[in-house]
Amino acid sequence: MESTGLVLVSLALGLAVGAGFMTLLHVAERHGRRAAEVVNPAVPDGIDQVLDALETAGAVLDPSNNVVKASQAAVSMGLVWNRQLVHPELLELAQRVRRTGEPVSENLVLSRGPFGDASMRVRVRLARLGTRYVLLLAEDRTEAFRLDEVRRDFVANISHELKTPIAAVGLLAEALEQAADEPVQVRRFASRLTTESGRLTRLTQEIIELSRLQAQDALxxxxxxxxxxxxxxxxxxxxxxxxxxxxxxxxxxxxxxxxxxxxxxxxxxxxxxxxxxxxxxxxxxxxxxxxxxxxxxxxxxxxxxxxxxxxxxxxxxxxxxxxxxxxxxxxxxxxxxxxxxxxxxxxxxxxxxxxxxxxxxxxxxxxxxxxxxxxxxxxxxxxx
Structure with a gap:
């Protein structure tokens, strides 16, 4: 009886130790999975396809600001190089998103690539992606800004170019009135008035023609x-x-x-x-x-x-x-x-x-x- 009791006690202790060992293994496995998740740079399901489908540039940052996924546009625009964001301005925005949890949108002027001198105007938006990642979206608006500048310059140039012949026509008309009794002066001023009027006409016609051409993409x-x-x-x-x-x-x-x-x-x-x-x-x-x-x-x-x-x-x-x-x-x-x-x-x-x-x-x-x-x-x- 005494030996049987010892056997039962030993068996119970063995089961308890085995159960404890299995528990430890389970805990270790769970921690291992969590550690692997922290180290593993894989982005959430579907993000790869989303970034590939975007016309704008896109990138996903991990907690260490490594770029774990970037669209081709992000690379070609020079935002991403060697799995890192090139511009410190973007890193600061990513840190703000992590700190506040709120999305941010900014208009920035950035260099085009890590070694480029050319600048580009970019509209960026950053937001949390799950609990660990930050999603960056960027739209290159350089050409839109350039066209706006061209339009503004065009209006300014038109105003300047029209001002000269219009002023000349006014002055010559006034001079004609004052020289009404002097035929030689009248002919001279009339000739100049005709010249300025013709110049004004040509300028107006060419402005109209150029506007038509710019609005026409093809024949x-x-x-x-x-x-x-x-x-x-x-x-x-x-x-x-x-x-x-x-x-x-x-x-x-x-x-x-x-x-x-x-x-x-x-x-x-x-x-x-x-x-x-x-x-x-x-x-x-x-x-x-x-x-x-x-x-x-x-x-x-x-x-x-x-x-x-x-x-x-x-x-x-x-x-x-x-x-x-x-x-x-x-x-x-x-x-x-x-x-x-x-x-x-x-x-x-x-x-x-x-x-x-x-x-x-x-x-x-x-x-x-x-x-x-x-x-x-x-x-x-x-x-x-």
């Missing part, structure tokens, strides 16, 4: 056009001015090139280039206009022997109201919109415009347009 009803005919029409518009300045306009041989487009717009674009070449060339100079076909591209080239353009100005010459020579532009009646109009016309035709220039050696402007395939000869009725 609505393109037609099959003969490029040689377009060039001939554009050159004819500048013949009188060129002859008066004893400037020769030499047109190259016919190319037979065809493009799809709007004839009025293309004639206007080429004419603007030819008119500029004439206006900025010295008396007796030569302006060359040529067309060539080059591997599916039609190139319309206008070359002058004028004063040329400084390298620093080459990148700005297609900006609205930008003038290389302010005084000469005023003298020739230039509005500063001609090249901007040319650029927009070419763009909506699916092409581009290039310029080469050297001070003292003249300039060459080249319009490049996609060549249209040649149909049967009967379909091109007016092709010379």
């Amino acid at each position: 609505t009803e393109p037609e099959l056009l003969n490029v040689d005919t377009i060039v001939a029409s554009a050159v004819d518009l500048s013949r009188v001015v060129a002859d008066a300045a004893k400037i020769t306009i030499a047109v190259g041989k016919k190319s037979g090139a065809l493009v799809n487009g709007d004839e009025r717009l293309l004639v206007m674009a080429v004419h603007n280039l030819v008119a500029n070449a004439v206006n900025y060339s010295p008396e007796g100079a030569r302006v060359g206009v040529g067309v060539r076909r080059n591997d599916g591209v039609v190139e319309i080239t206008v070359t002058d022997q004028g004063v040329g353009i400084q390298e620093a100005d080459l990148e700005r010459i297609f900006e609205r109201f930008f003038r290389v020579d302010q005084a000469r532009s005023r003298h020739t009646g230039g509005t500063g919109l001609g090249l901007s109009i040319v650029k927009h016309v070419v763009q909506i035709h699916g092409g581009d415009i290039r310029v080469w220039s050297q001070p003292g050696s003249g300039s060459t402007f080249t319009i490049r347009l996609p060549e249209a395939p040649h149909p049967a000869p009967a379909a091109i009725g007016d092709t010379p």
